[in-house]
Amino acid sequence: MGRVYNFSAGPAVLPEEVLRQAAAEMLDYNGTGMSVMEMSHRSAPFASIIETAEADLRELMAIPDNYQVLFLQGGATQQFAAIPMNLMQNKKADYIVSGSWSKKAFKEAQLYGEARCVASSEDENFSYVPDLSGLTFDADADYVYICQNETIYGTRYPSLPDTGDIPLVTDVSSMFLSEPMDVSRFGLIYGGVQKNIGPAGVTIVIVRDDLVREDVLPFTPSIMRYTTQVKAKSLSNTPPAYGIYICGLVFKWLKEMGGLAVMAERNREKAAILYDYLDQSELFRGTARKEDRSLMNVPFVTGSAELDALFVAEAKSHGIESIKGHRSVGGMRASIYNAMPKAGVEALVAFMAEFEKNNG
Ligand SMILES: Cc1ncc(COP(=O)(O)O)c(C=O)c1O
Known part of the structure; x- marks a missing residue:
């Protein structure tokens, strides 16, 4: 694998x-x-x-x-x-x-x-x-x-x-x-x-x-x-x-990679891909207040515990791992640290879009 x-x-x-x-x-x-x-x-x-x-x-x-x-x-x-x-x-x-x-x-x-x-x-x-x-x-x-x-x-x-x-x-x-x-x-x-x-x-x-x-x-x-x-x-x-x-x-x-200013730029770009998707989605929503959103940890929910569980289970077959949220927030959490490539965030968003189409 x-x-x-x-x-x-x-x-x-x-x-x-x-x-x-x-x-x-x-x-x-x-x-x-x-x-x-x-x-x-x-x-x-x-x-x-x-x-x-x-x-x-x-x-x-x-x-x-x-x-x-x-x-x-x-x-x-x-x-x-x-x-x-x-x-x-x-x-x-x-x-x-x-x-x-x-x-x-x-x-x-x-x-x-x-x-x-x-x-x-x-x-x-x-x-x-x-x-x-x-x-x-x-x-x-x-x-x-x-x-x-x-x-x-x-x-x-x-x-x-x-x-x-x-x-x-x-x-x-x-x-x-x-x-x-x-x-x-x-x-x-x-x-x-x-x-x-x-x-x-x-x-x-x-x-x-x-x-x-x-x-x-x-x-x-x-x-x-x-x-x-x-x-x-x-x-x-x-x-x-x-x-x-x-x-x-x-x-x-x-x-x-060019140091921390370059990492910050990359991290902002990766986070924006995910938050932009969340903000227009009719199924998923981010749980943190917009002004205070982390660039590293992105919790989100569907509002239905069953759909959240289904998302986590199906994500696995798309090569997306450890996306289950912490029990105190529920739903999902994507941690997108320095070493997560932009392609990983894009793959996650593509899967979210597919999931929304099938379950929205
Ligand atoms: C912000 C923050 N502080 C502290 C801790 C606790 O760290 P450790 O498990 O290394 O003691 C964690 C996570 O594990 C954390 O995310």
Whole structure:
């Protein structure tokens, strides 16, 4: 069987060129006679892999010198705890809750200090991003927290909150490297890589120097202290070495594609193909508010649970995989990350049109 169009929300599609290169290097990485999987993380070849990966990521995102880049384990979920543990010097933080992931992060932060929900869109099943105008933050807050792209509900922030001098923390798991971002607007940017960058097991944290602090909450495990990992250059313990290698290959791929501005253009074009179809369809409709639509995750429904199930089942025979929606929205969800080719979105829309003709 050939490759399918994989619309999974994560772990998700990776560039075929990267997978082919990894396959070619599987038994003998760069003349070392071994796989990266078999290699000491203290070896010279691995040092070169992680250093090159960091340099390429810095170049892609134009990360200023006063930010540290960490390649960690524990998933984005571990950062839900690590962020308050490391940053809550005043034990106060303001959270904007725009979906399940920011809600989980907010609940976790409440374990460690006075986390406050300053705005929420739960009243309409997180189908929109809360209005930020007129929002005020606690002047003593250690940080303001957002999840910039909510994977489940398919929303993204159309603009960022103005937090003044309060550091803004963002979870970019499901939009990492999908478009350029101004790193200097944030105190901390983080995400799991298993959606847009690499295999599950690597979490990237980009943190401003002044937030890498010794005065963390006293019970913070050493492995979860940013100081520990910054001093050790992410090698405090065995890192997710093979995953970091794949991330490095994806960074090279992104550079060859022309960088993040080119990816953003491609992503806008792909998303428009799907949204334009949804907007004129009489059977399907997108569930997120138009102004807040994600370019990465596109949930949609027919309005009938039976038709949704039939769509998901029939999609398979058209080479369309993992299109079933998350249970909290229902229906379908197409995740169209960087590595999803335009032809995949076109194939999906062609199948939707055929399905609509037969079932509309
Ligand atoms: C936006 C967002 N944040 C956090 C998570 C949790 O990530 P992990 O499973 O790596 O802990 C996910 C998805 O899995 C996500 O989509």
